[in-house]
Amino acid sequence: MILKTLVVGPFASNCYIVGSESSKKAMIIDPGAEARRILKTVNDLGLTVPLIVVTHVHVDHVGALMPVKEATGAKFALHEAEANAGLGVFSRMLSTMMGGSFSNLPEPDRLLKDGDKVDIDGLHFTVLHTPGHSPGGISLHGNGVLFSGDTLFNYGIGRTDFPGCSYAQIMDSIQNKLMTLPDETIVYPGHGPETTIGAERKMNPFLTEKY
Numbered sequence: 001m002i003l004k005t006l007v008v009g010p011f012a013s014n015c016y017i018v019g020s021e022s023s024k025k026a027m028i029i030d031p032g033a034e035a036r037r038i039l040k041t042v043n044d045l046g047l048t049v050p051l052i053v054v055t056h057v058h059v060d061h062v063g064a065l066m067p068v069k070e071a072t073g074a075k076f077a078l079h080e081a082e083a084n085a086g087l088g089v090f091s092r093m094l095s096t097m098m099g100g101s102f103s104n105l106p107e108p109d110r111l112l113k114d115g116d117k118v119d120i121d122g123l124h125f126t127v128l129h130t131p132g133h134s135p136g137g138i139s140l141h142g143n144g145v146l147f148s149g150d151t152l153f154n155y156g157i158g159r160t161d162f163p164g165c166s167y168a169q170i171m172d173s174i175q176n177k178l179m180t181l182p183d184e185t186i187v188y189p190g191h192g193p194e195t196t197i198g199a200e201r202k203m204n205p206f207l208t209e210k211y
Contacts, residue, residue, distance in 0.1 A: 001018065001019070001020070001021065001123055001143055002017070002018065002019035002020070002021060002026065002045060002047070003016065003017070003018055003019075003145075003188075004016070004017040004041060004045065005188065006034070006037065006038060006041060008031075008032050008033040008034040008037065008038070008064070009032050009033025009034060009060055009063060010033070010060075011032070011033075011060035011191070012191060012192075013030060013032035013033065013060045013061055013190060013191055014030065014188065014189065014190055014191060014192075015028065015029065015030050015031050015032055015033075015034075015038060015064075016028070016029040016030065016147060016188060017029075017038070017041060017042060017045065017047065017049075018120065018123065018147075019045065019047050019120065019123075020120055020121040020122055020123055022121065022122065023121040023122075024045075024046050024047050024048060025047065025048055025049075025050055025120055025121045026042065026045075026047040026048070026049050026120060027049065027050070027051040027052065027053055027074075027118070027120050028042070028049055028051075028052045028053070028068060028072075028074070029052075029053050029054075029055065029140070029147050030053075030054060030055055030061040030062070030149070030190060031052060031061075031062070031063075031064040031065050031068040032059075032060045032061045032062065032063050032064060033060070033063045033064050034064060035064035035067035035068050035071070038064060038068055039067075039068060039071050039072070042072070048072070049068075049072040049074045050074055050075065050120075051074055051075050051076075051077060051118070051120065052065065052068065052069055052072075052074045052075070052076045052077070053077050053078070053112075053118060053138075053140065054076070054077070054078040054082075055078075055137060055138050055139070055140075055147065055148075055149025055150070055190060056078075056079075056082055056133065056134035056136065056137040056138070056149055056150060057078065057082050057105065057134070057136075058134065058150070058162075061149070061150075061190060062105060065105055065106065066105065066106055069106055075109035075110060076106055076108050076109050076110070077108060077109065077110035077111070077112055077118070078108050078111070078112060078136065078138075079111070079112045079113065079127070079129060079136035079137070079138045080111040080112065080113055080136065081129070081131065081135045081136030082134060082135060082136025082137070082138075083108055083111055083136065084135075084136070112127045112138060113127065113129065114127060114128060114129035115127065118140060118142075123142065123143055124142050124143070125140040125141060125142035125143070125147075126140070126141050126142055127139075127140060128140070128141055128173075128177045128178070129173075129177075130148070130149070130151040130170075130173035130174070130177050130178065131166070131169045131170070131173060132151060132157075132158065132160060132165065132166050132167070132168075132169035132170020132171070132172070132173050132174075133149070133150040133151055133157075133158030133159060133160065133162075133165055133170055134150070134162075134164055134165065135164050137149050137150065137151055137158075137173075139151055139152075139177070139178065141181060141185070144184070144185060144186060145185065145186045145187075145188060146178065146181060146185050146186070146187045146188065146197070147188050148178065148187050148188065148189045148190065149189070149190045150189070150190040150191065151170060151173055151174060151178070151189075152174055152178055152187060152189060152200060152204075153189045153190075153191060153192050153195075154187075154189065154192050154193050154194070154195040154199075154200075155195070155200070155203060155204050155205065156192075156204070156206070157170055157171075157174060157204075157206050158170055158190075171206070174206075174207065175207070178197065178200075179197065179200075179201060179207070181197045182197065183196065183197050183198025183201065184196060184197070184198065185197040185198075187200065
């Protein structure tokens with residue numbers, strides 16, 4: 001598996017490029033900013049991109065979605081609840097709160113739900129609906145790794161003080177969807193360094209009371 005992490009934009013969001021070693025097909029997860037840099041990395045790796053997956057529509061995770069989609073011709077997927085929350089309105093509101101700017105998002109080509117499969121030529125990922133930081137937030141699990149969006153961080157969790165957030169929901173998502181995964185699962189979050197499920201189970205201050 002090809003896995004490249006790019007830290008992009010003023011909010012230091014993690015954009016992931018995940019590809020097949022054999023076919024050189026890849027998906028991009030959360031193109032938050034710096035479209036030219038993302039596209040150059042794809043080109044340097046010799047990849048084609050049939051799919052872009054967005055874990056949630058906060059502006060720091062979708063800011064480069066339109067130009068990356070247009071340049072690659074990739075289809076765009078997100079959870080159905082995130083689409084129902086209102087793509088433009090929700091992310092534009094957050095962008096204004098953060099002092100940024102925001103342009104319209106494309107209509108999604110695929111609406112995801114919990115348990116769906118995302119496949120890239122032999123790489124299989126399961127969609128986990130993990131609301132709390134946003135109504136339709138998702139994580140992707142497969143091949144020994146978890147892309148957790150802004151649900152679970154290295155010794156932290158996503159913020160729950162924005163519109164559409166819920167502390168009770170995010171804790172339920174983490175405890176009942178993510179902490180059921182094997183300890184050795186490598187977690188690639190929406191911000192910050194990677195971690196593992198086992199490390200978070202033992203050391204995350206939001207979880208240690210339960211585990």
